Amino acid sequence: MNKPDLSRTREIPIGVVGLGLMGCSITACLLMAGHPVVAVAPIEGDLEHAERRIREHLSKSQQEGLVDVDPGTLMKNLSITTDYSALGPCKLAIECTLENIDIKRSVYQKIEAVIAEDALLTSNTSAIPISILQEQTRHPGRFFGLHWAEPSHTTRFLEVICGEKSDVSKGEYLYDLSHAWGKEPTLVRKDIRGFITNRLMYAMYREAFYLVENGYATVEDVDRACRNNPGYWMTLLGVFRWMDLTGVPAYHTVMKDLFPTLSNATEVPKLIDDIVKAGGKGTANAHGFYTYTPEEAELWEETFREFTYEIRKLALKYPVDIVKRKLKNSAR
Numbered sequence: 001m002n003k004p005d006l007s008r009t010r011e012i013p014i015g016v017v018g019l020g021l022m023g024c025s026i027t028a029c030l031l032m033a034g035h036p037v038v039a040v041a042p043i044e045g046d047l048e049h050a051e052r053r054i055r056e057h058l059s060k061s062q063q064e065g066l067v068d069v070d071p072g073t074l075m076k077n078l079s080i081t082t083d084y085s086a087l088g089p090c091k092l093a094i095e096c097t098l099e100n101i102d103i104k105r106s107v108y109q110k111i112e113a114v115i116a117e118d119a120l121l122t123s124n125t126s127a128i129p130i131s132i133l134q135e136q137t138r139h140p141g142r143f144f145g146l147h148w149a150e151p152s153h154t155t156r157f158l159e160v161i162c163g164e165k166s167d168v169s170k171g172e173y174l175y176d177l178s179h180a181w182g183k184e185p186t187l188v189r190k191d192i193r194g195f196i197t198n199r200l201m202y203a204m205y206r207e208a209f210y211l212v213e214n215g216y217a218t219v220e221d222v223d224r225a226c227r228n229n230p231g232y233w234m235t236l237l238g239v240f241r242w243m244d245l246t247g248v249p250a251y252h253t254v255m256k257d258l259f260p261t262l263s264n265a266t267e268v269p270k271l272i273d274d275i276v277k278a279g280g281k282g283t284a285n286a287h288g289f290y291t292y293t294p295e296e297a298e299l300w301e302e303t304f305r306e307f308t309y310e311i312r313k314l315a316l317k318y319p320v321d322i323v324k325r326k327l328k329n330s331a332r
């Protein structure tokens, strides 16, 4: 596929199907990048909140300087509907419904019935292998994972994931296009369950449960350690650059003794199982690993929203090629 002209996003209409937490922030991100967006609500309930949420993301983004076009103008590029046929002109459809393969399959049938044969179809699945999802579609070659991080309109993260039958050149097109969305994307050329970040994160979650369930630390202890150690350097460095900066041989030595003691549990931990079976969702219903009053839960969500804009400002000062840029500037 040809490289997209990133200044012509207005000529690339995109469909977003599923208007929950992520569908709304993905829609805001695409509008801010200049795309016309058709946002499809598969369930009536989405219509109650979607427009308000998207408008709030756009207003806050304007206040924070992420975009200089006012929300009213951007909203003119958006149509929200329950009617799948509105996706007809879209060159790319992003499915963003519940993490359930039966639901996703039925959504793909409805999308594929209306989009053009050369339009691309993608899923924001967190961990269902793309090779399995593309088998649920009529044209597996045009199907990809497009894995965003919440809130999608502020984060730089994006994984473009190829399944076994995906046409990699189309994946490269998505990789190029996502630069217009303010992303520093990763192209995962070979499918693996959990892709990159979820494999890394779930290895960490598993160890966190092991430490708490076996009495080595409390939930608060684990969170405090995590915030103040990896949370301190990760936005700048990632894993491998961090080892380079702090001395590679020490990691080599520690691995020999530490790896055999790490958790390799394969069952869902009891701690999370108990919460989920009791109906706990986290801050969404003030019932998670911590106890919250409804007011505290809401304030945590609000504080996280504030923080995402703050850390974004810091992260933007340190792009991936920061050292190359510094060298170039000092040579002038």
Ligand SMILES: NC(=O)c1ccc[n+]([C@@H]2O[C@H](COP(=O)([O-])OP(=O)(O)OC[C@H]3O[C@@H](n4cnc5c(N)ncnc54)[C@H](O)[C@@H]3O)[C@@H](O)[C@H]2O)c1
Pocket: 017, 018, 019, 020, 021, 022, 023, 041, 042, 043, 046, 096, 097, 098, 099, 100, 103, 107, 124, 125, 126, 127, 147, 148, 149, 150
């Ligand atoms: N929340 C995150 O941080 C995150 C991060 C990366 C990927 N994801 C993935 O994105 C997808 C959506 O997650 P979310 O957090 O936005 O979920 P959500 O619960 O906020 O929204 C789910 C949406 O699914 C749709 N839906 C619900 N029931 C349906 C049905 N029966 N038929 C068709 N559509 C239905 C609705 O549009 C609903 O709003 C999931 O696959 C999830 O794994 C989530």
